[in-house]
Amino acid sequence: MARDKKLPGNLDPRTLMVHGGTQRSGFDETSEALFMTSGYVYGTAEEAEEAFKTDGLRYVYSRYRNPTVSMFEDRLALLEGASGCQGAASGMAAMTLALFGLTRAGSRVVASRALFGSCLYLITDMLPRYGVETVLVDPDDLNQWADAFKKPTDVAFLETPSNPGLVLADLPAIAKLAHAAGAKVVVDNAFASPVLQKPLSMGADVVAYSTTKHIDGQGRAMGGAVLSNDPEFFKAIQPFVRHTGPSLSPFNAWLMLKGLETLDLRVNAMADSALEVATYLESHPKLRKVMYPGLASHPQHALAKAQMKKGGTMVALHLEGGKEEAFRLLNALNVIPISNNLGDSKSLATHPATTTHQRLSDEERAAAGIHPGTIRLSVGLEAASDLIADLDQALKKV
Ligand SMILES: *Cc1c(COP(=O)(O)O)cnc(C)c1O
Numbered sequence: 239m240a241r242d243k244k245l246p247g248n249l250d251p252r253t254l255m256v257h258g259g260t261q262r263s264g265f266d267e268t269s270e271a272l273f274m275t276s277g278y279v280y281g282t283a284e285e286a287e288e289a290f291k292t293d294g295l296r297y298v299y300s301r302y303r304n305p306t307v308s309m310f311e312d313r314l315a316l317l318e319g320a321s322g323c324q325g326a327a328s329g330m331a332a333m334t335l336a337l338f339g340l341t342r343a344g345s346r347v348v349a350s351r352a353l354f355g356s357c358l359y360l361i362t363d364m365l366p367r368y369g370v371e372t373v374l375v376d377p378d379d380l381n382q383w384a385d386a387f388k389k390p391t392d393v394a395f396l397e398t399p400s401n402p403g404l405v406l407a408d409l410p411a412i413a414k415l416a417h418a419a420g421a422k423v424v425v426d427n428a429f430a431s432p433v434l435q436k437p438l439s440m441g442a443d444v445v446a447y448s449t450t451k452h453i454d455g456q457g458r459a460m461g462g463a464v465l466s467n468d469p470e471f472f473k474a475i476q477p478f479v480r481h482t483g484p485s486l487s488p489f490n491a492w493l494m495l496k497g498l499e500t501l502d503l504r505v506n507a508m509a510d511s512a513l514e515v516a517t518y519l520e521s522h523p524k525l526r527k528v529m530y531p532g533l534a535s536h537p538q539h540a541l542a543k544a545q546m547k548k549g550g551t552m553v554a555l556h557l558e559g560g561k562e563e564a565f566r567l568l569n570a571l572n573v574i575p576i577s578n579n580l581g582d583s584k585s586l587a588t589h590p591a592t593t594t595h596q597r598l599s600d601e602e603r604a605a606a607g608i609h610p611g612t613i614r615l616s617v618g619l620e621a622a623s624d625l626i627a628d629l630d631q632a633l634k635k636v
Contacts, residue, residue, distance in 0.1 A: 327460065327461070327485060353426070354428070357397070361374075403612075404554050429451075434547045524557065554613070555615065560609075572628055
């Protein structure tokens with residue numbers, strides 16, 4: 239049997255994403271094995287007894303752990319520079335287990351107002367049902383963060399850049415304030431992806447992903463993950479993971495594992511195209527405003543350059559004429575499909591006010607930077623010239 243060689247240290251992330259975390263079975267396969275199994279067998283009753291006593295040393299049940307899921311978790315942890323990773327069935331399962339693992343009745347959570355719709359629901363509707371106090375602040379206003387952290391706090395939760403407004407939060411500054419208040423900082427890093435932004439290196443305690451987005455990146459499967467260097471965090475979430483069952487399916491973990499092999503190539507190519515598309519849109523007379531962290535016109539461009547390797551794969555455009563114009567533009571696109579998903583190899587366009595953020599009040603939407611004329615564009619792997627031509631012909635019909 240070919241033995242797995244230990245990888246040398248200091249490998250480039252692109253190398254780690256191809257080889258990292260691989261555990262070969264006895265068949266010496268090249269591609270990672272897909273272990274579609276819910277359970278595991280033991281040679282003797284004594285072995286089974288021992289497996290339950292020495293908890294975690296061998297696989298006992300796939301609600302707890304599965305070898306394909308472990309390979310995915312180990313590979314993603316290498317990319318993030320984290321000592322641990324817990325996979326989850328979806329991005330929301332990951333957000334839920336982080337938030338519920340770190341809070342109990344009487345806890346206090348300070349969160350950004352500009353969050354993915356379901357994250358906002360979790361924080362403002364669900365956690366308070368269990369006696370958790372939650373406070374919302376504008377992500378780009380450090381005075382509001384500082385005020386909110388005047389009281390002892392358990393969790394700070396934020397997203398940067400935000401969905402869909404592409405507002406940034408100053409990670410090192412917020413982490414410093416949060417830590418002084420006793421809070422663990424949880425960053426939803428789905429928009430930037432682990433290729434372009436490393437929150438753990440800027441003071442975050444936990445990074446959470448919807449791996450449905452860039453990490454699968456090909457529109458195939460739901461998944462999520464939380465990563466941290468803090469053993470206390472994994473202790474805090476372990477009972478929640480085991481007893482509520484938000485487990486990632488081995489099949490989806492296998493897809494995501496293969497997604498990691500091409501993640502760096504895809505995200506870099508998509509971000510380069512996003513900059514080209516945003517540059518074209520910026521000078522278009524029919525647009526009131528274009529938000530893209532990689533453009534010098536973005537109000538937080540300097541912060542984007544300090545925190546992110548590139549401006550990301552998402553562009554927000556604001557049409558003067560509200561919903562009617564936004565719908566006309568979406569309906570006139572020939573190459574870019576209308577879809578609320580993002581981070582896909584296919585470019586996707588959506589109208590957040592009537593889809594992802596429909597549930598919010600007008601005031602909440604405005605606070606999150608979503609106007610009736612806002613369109614969110616997720617830039618994919620097509621030639622940037624074809625995307626620009628598609629947007630150009632569609633804008634002529636607006
Ligand atoms: C998609 C998304 C989520 C939720 O992830 P699912 O995989 O859809 O459950 C959370 N946060 C952000 C920023 C997202 O884009």
